[in-house]
Amino acid sequence: MASERSDSQSTREVYDAIAEHYGDRHSGISNPYRKLERFVPSAGRYALDVGCGPGRDTLQLAKHFDRVLGLDVSENMVSLARQAAFSPNIEFRRLDILDLDDGPFDFIWANAILHHLNPDELQRCFDVFSKCSSDACSIAITVRTDIKHGFDDEYPGHPRLYFGYSADELAALAENIGCSVTFQEEQKTSRKAWLFVLLSKG
Numbered sequence: 001m002a003s004e005r006s007d008s009q010s011t012r013e014v015y016d017a018i019a020e021h022y023g024d025r026h027s028g029i030s031n032p033y034r035k036l037e038r039f040v041p042s043a044g045r046y047a048l049d050v051g052c053g054p055g056r057d058t059l060q061l062a063k064h065f066d067r068v069l070g071l072d073v074s075e076n077m078v079s080l081a082r083q084a085a086f087s088p089n090i091e092f093r094r095l096d097i098l099d100l101d102d103g104p105f106d107f108i109w110a111n112a113i114l115h116h117l118n119p120d121e122l123q124r125c126f127d128v129f130s131k132c133s134s135d136a137c138s139i140a141i142t143v144r145t146d147i148k149h150g151f152d153d154e155y156p157g158h159p160r161l162y163f164g165y166s167a168d169e170l171a172a173l174a175e176n177i178g179c180s181v182t183f184q185e186e187q188k189t190s191r192k193a194w195l196f197v198l199l200s201k202g
C-alpha cells in the first residue's frame, strides 16, 4: 500500500489531477442514477449533489428541483461541472462536504464519494446531512465495497484511497440521525462491487 492518507486534501489533489480524464470517461447519466431514479422525488425545492464531480447527475436533479447545489472538494471537477452541466437552477461550489452549512435539502444524492471518507469523517458527514436536511429528506448513497481499506490503480500515478463500508455500517450511522434504510441492493461487475442505499427520515 502507498503511504497512508485519509484526508480530503489528498483526495482533492487526486481528483484535481484526474478530473479531465474522469470527465471524459464518465459522461451522460450515471448507472447509479438510472438504478435509483425511481426514488428521486418528482418535484421539490432544494437538492444536494455531494461530490458532484463533472455534474452529470446534478443536471438530472435540476429537472426535478427548484434549486440544486453541486458541491465538490476538487476545484478542477467544479470547473468541469460548470462547463458541462449548465442549468440556471444549479449552483456549483468548491467545498468539502464536512464544511457545508446550507439547506434545508429535500433530497441528498451521494454517488461514489462517501467511500473516500475515513470513519471519523463519515460520521461527521452524516451529522452534516442531519443538520442540512428537511424533515422529509431522503438520501441516496452509492459506495464501492470491493476495497475494504486501500488504494485503487484505475488512474496510474493517482491512487485513490477507499474505505469500504457495509450496508450495516451505513444503517447504523443512518439510525443515529433518525433515518432508516428503505432500499438497499448490491451489484457486482467484473472489476468492482457496489452498494446502493436509500435512507429516509422519519
Ligand SMILES: C[S@@+](CC[C@H](N)C(=O)[O-])C[C@H]1O[C@@H](n2cnc3c(N)ncnc32)[C@H](O)[C@@H]1O
Pocket (backbone or CB within 6 Å): 008, 011, 012, 015, 026, 030, 050, 051, 052, 053, 054, 055, 056, 057, 071, 072, 073, 074, 077, 095, 096, 097, 098, 110, 111, 112, 113, 116
Ligand atoms: C468518484 S467521483 C464521483 C463524482 C460524481 N458523483 C459522479 O458520479 O460522477 C468522487 C468525487 O467526490 C469528490 N470528493 C471527495 N471527497 C470529498 C469531500 N470531502 N467533499 C466534497 N467532495 C469530495 C471528489 O473530488 C470527486 O469529484
